[in-house]
Structures are given as structure tokens and as C-alpha cells.
Amino acid sequence: MGIALSLAIYAPGAGGVPSTATPVMDLRQITSYEHTTTARTGFESLRVGFVDTTEGALDWLRSGLMRSVIAYGPHGEIVWEGYLAAIDAMFGQETRSVSLDGMANRIRTRFTTVNGIAGTTTPASDAASIALYGTKDSVLSLPETTSTAASNLAATDLARRKNPVMQPTTEVATGGLGGVQVTLLFAGWYDTLDWLLTSNATTSTAVTTTQVGTLLSTAASTNAFISTTTTNITASGVSDTQYIGTDTTIRQAIEQLLNQGNSSNQRFAWGVYEHRTMHVEQWAGANPAVVHYRRHLPSGQLYDDDGAIVHPWNARPNRMYEAVDLLDPAPVSTAQDAAARFFVERVTCSISGDRIGVRLEPQTSDALDARLARLG
């Protein structure tokens, strides 16, 4: 019996809303698997590869975007959850890629007239694209123009970007052609908080984590992707103005609030996890002596603080990790990172035919890798 890791793929509901009403497949015959999870996004990226038929690969290219995935471990636990953001299909030396990255289906233009008067056009949107994928905002800018011209720009850009664009590459070369390979690139639902723009002229203050809950509701009122429950959001005890500048993405607004930390001056760890719920809690580095994961150098496995094995696919960020054999003889109790232990900012689980493992990364190596994760 192999590792019963399964990917339940579902067709999206109207507006791209994730739904379990229409299972597409239970994808188990994959040849490679890699997922990442971070302490500032939750489930971040998932990449799976498999061999397919030409017809099967074409189906993914035609209909695959916005399909939702729930990855389950051998014991039925949710390992990762997200949506299909990009597909690469290789047909020998021909490659076809399609992605939601450049797509936008609600576009407005901020412009200034020749007299310096600022304005914003009514958003141009495409109902068919929104019905498929949900709403994805974009803002253009145009100086020294007219309202009509600015509107025209938005409409023109919409026509170009309302649907995902196929990116083909062709190589005609000697050597083996290879077969039909499909790579699916999923993104975590947290990523969709970058899809919507918001603003708020209110300047009165409110608790930052309460504002996060409000922002989740705002996002869900347009794209019902992420749960609006705030049960897993720990109150910050810190207040800030509710003002949000124009053309701020909901993700930017949330992160600006959460980056302030809590009333104990400790940073937060946050992200969208199982059942598409937002979790916000004080980071584990606030109590670095409380160790969650351990390994012994002679062993290639990870253990929790009860001594139980932590399977690679179940490892999570926002944990303190310690290599027992590297324990500092006189550790600084308040230091998160030391020779033996560090705060886990990001986790990468990878499974292939000859290797199963998890990489734990500390908090200094997140930004660039997080952006590269989706690009592969």
C-alpha cells in the first residue's frame, strides 16, 4: 500500500465560488507533489505533476482554472486547500500554459484632466468572466485626458484581459520528444484577497483584528471564497484608524493591520487554512522555549512535542523547531532563532518517486521565495 494522499478536485460554482457539489475527480495518480504553507498566508501554493492523455490535458487547459482542491492525507486530514491558478501542459516539445495571473474582469481608470482635476471611471466589467472566475479588479492610470478616453482605456484593457490568456511555447529540436505531462499550480485562498480593491473614508479607530473581520466580510460580499467566520481570529487589543486609501487591495489592508502585532508587541501569524477559514494568532516565536517540532540528526523524521511522528504533509508554519543534537549549551531563552531552534515561517512538503520530505524555513527567508513559489 502506498501513501494514500488524494486530491479532491471540484468544479467551481457560479462566480468561481468553491463548492463540493460537483466533484471532478479524486486525483491520486500523480508523479510529483509539492506544497508550501507560510505563517503569513496559510496555504500558499501546491504543485502536482502527472502523465495524462492529450484529451485529458486539453480538458485541464480548457476548463481547469478555478477548480478547487482539497488535499487529504492518508488518515483523512486536510493537508492543503486552494484553487487552480495556472496549468502547464507539455505535449512533447509543445507547451501550453494558462493562468489567472494576468486576468482582470473589473477595471477602472484613474485619470486627471488637462486642468489637473482627478477622476475615476465607472468600472468596466465582464459578466461572463465574473460568472466563471469571480471578480478580479485592476486599476489603470491615465494623465491629462478626458473621462471618455479614460473609460475607453478601461474597456479596451478589459477586452484584452477578461479571459485567461494561453501562453504557448514551441521547441523544434532533436532528441526525445517526451510525452504528455500536466503540471497543476494551485494557490491558497488567501491569494484571492489580492483580487479586490477597497477603500474607507472613515477615520475613527477600531481594533485591528475586528477590522480584519470586516474586511473578510467585504471580500465575501463580492467573492464568497473565504469564510467570514472570525472564530479563529485572536483579538489584537490594538486599535488603528479605519481609513483605507483608494485602490488598496483587501490583502494589503489586512496585512497593514496585522503587521502591527498585538498589545504585547508580538507579531501575528495568519493565513487561510482548512475550510477556508482565516486564522490569526500570536506567533509561536513569542514563546521560543515552547518547542513544537523536533528532530534528531540520525533520523529523517519530524516529531511533535508529544513524541509522535509529524508526517511531512502535516507540518505547519508558526511553530518552533528544534534539532535536538544541536541544542545550545546555554541558550538565550528569548531568542527565537539559535543554533538548535528557529521559528518556522514557511514549510515546503515535497513528494516524488524517490524522496519524501519537508523543508522548514525560518522567518528571514520568506518574501522572495513566496513570490517564486507560484512561478515554480
Next chain:
Amino acid sequence: MASNIWLISTIEGSATSYYLSRTGIGSYTGSGTPWTAQSTTPYEIAMNDIVGRWTPQAPPSQGLYSGGPPFINGEHLVYRSYGNVTENVPIQMYASSHDNAVALMRQLRQILKAALYSVPCVLAVQPDGSTNIVYYNIHDGDVQEDERFINDEERHNLIRARMTITRSFTGGRLSSGETLISGATYANTGTGGTDNLAAYSAGAGELIYEGQPLNLDITCTTASSSIASLYLASVYSRTYDASGAGTGSTSSTISGALVGSTSGTSLDAALSRQVHLRVLGRFSNIDVNARVYIEVNLAGSGRIYLSPVIAGNAATALLDFGYVDLSLYRDIPSLTSLQIDTGVRVLSSNGSSASATLSYLEFLLYYTFCTLEHNSGLAAQGATLLRVGQFTVVTNRPCLPLQRPIAHGISTSTGRPRIGVAPIRGTPPQYFNGASLYAGWNRTSSSGITGPNDHRTTDQMTVTATHAPLWRTLRGGG
């Protein structure tokens, strides 16, 4: 008598046998089908010191090891699975002419490559003296004649060749599985004369300690609404404990109030076998704003497991609190006893009073566990047969594992499948020697309460479990 080794092909509709081992001196004259009998077949597997001797090869074991040098001597096996078998079979073909000999070779090539476009060719092996036959799927194959046919042995009308096949990692029975549970009645409770557990009959095969695939046919017999969530497990044991029944309530969103607890649950069996602990809780009431979780402690000692918090949304529910890894305790030297105490606690989700009432806990020491869920219902009473499939059941084809398990509702009136059954979450039941099949389920919504959490101890279902014994090479009497 020569061992029976032959190919079975259904590429033309009906099954045709191509005997590769012979008892007579057969030759192909260009007409008839002499290959269908061992006494007349023109094929012969070569078994001599010059070209070699053939016997089915065991599948390559692909183990993944952890640890090792330079930190410690020896690596530790963590995962293992098997790959396909590719083997070379020396074969000779006898005919009355060059063209007829080539026709024999062409025929083999055609049927060996049928897997992608028709049905796989089957390799059947029954050594002389063996009671039973073992059957393998051939995924791919080819035949390469050696150079003597067109050179120093030209016009001898004898092809010496090498048949290369890539076949299934194990062999199995043909056409049908082995019944291990036959129409057993399951009640949706862990106590009483009829309960939620049935032992597998003793099964054949070599992988009985590693897990062999099962097909399950499940019919919901008494329920006013469909099965919406179904827990299935192959277990070493199931312990039912109602001693912790009770009610707890709180308005706290942080500190859980005790609902009930059990003590001294024995897990001794986990010290000597690779089983995991799963705790399920049956609640007769969970307020809409209540959330429950469990805390598992070593008996009289500290905590070893804190479950996720689960929101109940119905009056009754059977909830899965997740699995508990026990591998640490198997490593403790000389440990002979393992007992746990389990506490069930309730939280409020909104600061208002929330209560939950526990009926009982079930402790599974399990090999495999899975959940099927579908809000629209997996199987309606009497109208739908829920089939969980893990191996092929097709006439004249080996019973071997599917590429992935399937769960489907089948209409009992039309025999046709429904669409939209949920994926299997976890590992579907496998046959392990001495194990039992556990089933627990919740109905679809009732009384206007949404969600698949409506558990009735009076509900019943019938279950039939068939299994596919697997053999790595020969079957013998198994």
C-alpha cells in the same frame, strides 16, 4: 506434466487462450487455432541452460528509508510500495513455413499491446502440481526474434525469440473477488447484539499484513433520509465506552467545559502492531453555537493529543476527532501496557451559553480510515447501493487494484451509477488478517438543520465486502 503458462486475450470479445507451455508437438500450418490447447500449441517457453529458464519475478520493493550514516548506523524503513515487473521470457514458435512462423509472432505482439486501446492481455500461471492459477495484467509487451531465424536457421520455420512483458506488480484471482463479509447487518451504534463492526473472514493472499484491496457494497436499510457522511475503517479493535456520558455547558470561547470523560482505555495492542488510534464521539445534543474537542492523556499522566475543535450543527452527531499517532510508545523498551484517559470539552463560539451532551465514545485501533461525505446524500434508503471499489471485477480479467479507489451510488432499480459521489477522504478499508470493518454514519439534514451531522443509533445498513487476494509470484493453494 509441463506447468501451465498461457495468455488470455479478450480483444475479439470472447476470451481466447494462447498456451505458451506445451505437452505435445504442435506446429502452426496456417489454419485453425492450435494455440488454444496445451497439446497442440505451437508456442513453447524455452527452459534450458542455453536460453535460460523463466519463472515469474517478484515485484521490486521500493522502500524509502530515513536516517543513517554518518549520524547512525543503518537506515530506517519509513514507506514502502511496489513497482511493476518487467521480465524477459524466452519463447519458441513452431510453424510449417516462414510466413506462418511470422504470423505466430505477430499475433503475440498484437495481443500484448492491447492494454491502452482494448483490454489488457492476461498472463496465467499454474505450475505443475499447483491447485490454483494466478493471473497478471500485462500493461505492455513485445516479442523480438533472434538473429538465427533469418540467418543460420532460415527455412527451419522455427522462431526463437524473447518476449518482454511489463505486468502488474502482483497477480490475482480471475473475474471475481473473495467474499469476506456477506450481507452483514450493521447498526449505527457500538453496542448491542447488532452493532457497527463485523470481522473479516480469513482471506488468502500474500499481502494480508500489508493491506489488500476491498470492494464494499453498502445498502442503507432503515433511515428516513440518506447517508450523508460515512466513516469506514479496517480496525484491529473498537472499544465502545459510554461511561463518560454527560452534559457540559459554557459561555467561554477560550476555556472548554468538561462534557464527559473516560478513563483507563487500553491500547495495549498498539504496542505490538502498526495501528493508530481514532476517537469518535456520539453526541445526543450539540447546540448550534457549541464547539467540541477532546483531550487524550496517558492514564493518570499528561496529554498526548488535543483534537481540532469541531462545530456541531445538529441535535445528534457522530464526530471524528482525528487520529492519534502511537509510534512513540512502540519504541519505548519493555513497555507492556498503554492506557489513556479521554476528556470531551465544549466551547462557545460566540460568548453565549453553549452545551453539548455526550452519549458515548468509540476508540478505534485502526489500520485504515476514511470518510465519505456528500450533502445531497451518498445512498438513499433502499434506492441506492453505495459501492466503494478498489479492485477490478470484470469477467476474464484479474482482480487487481484500481489506479485509485472509487465511490459511487448505484441505483438499485436500474443498476446505473449516479454522479457526484464525494471523493474518498483518507485511506479506504483494506483487508488485514484478523481485522474487522467498522462503519459509522450520519444522515443528511433533518428538521431544517443543514449539514451531514444527524446520527441515529437505530439506523441500519447491510454490507458485503469482497477482497482481491494478491500474490507476488505463485499462488499454490491460496
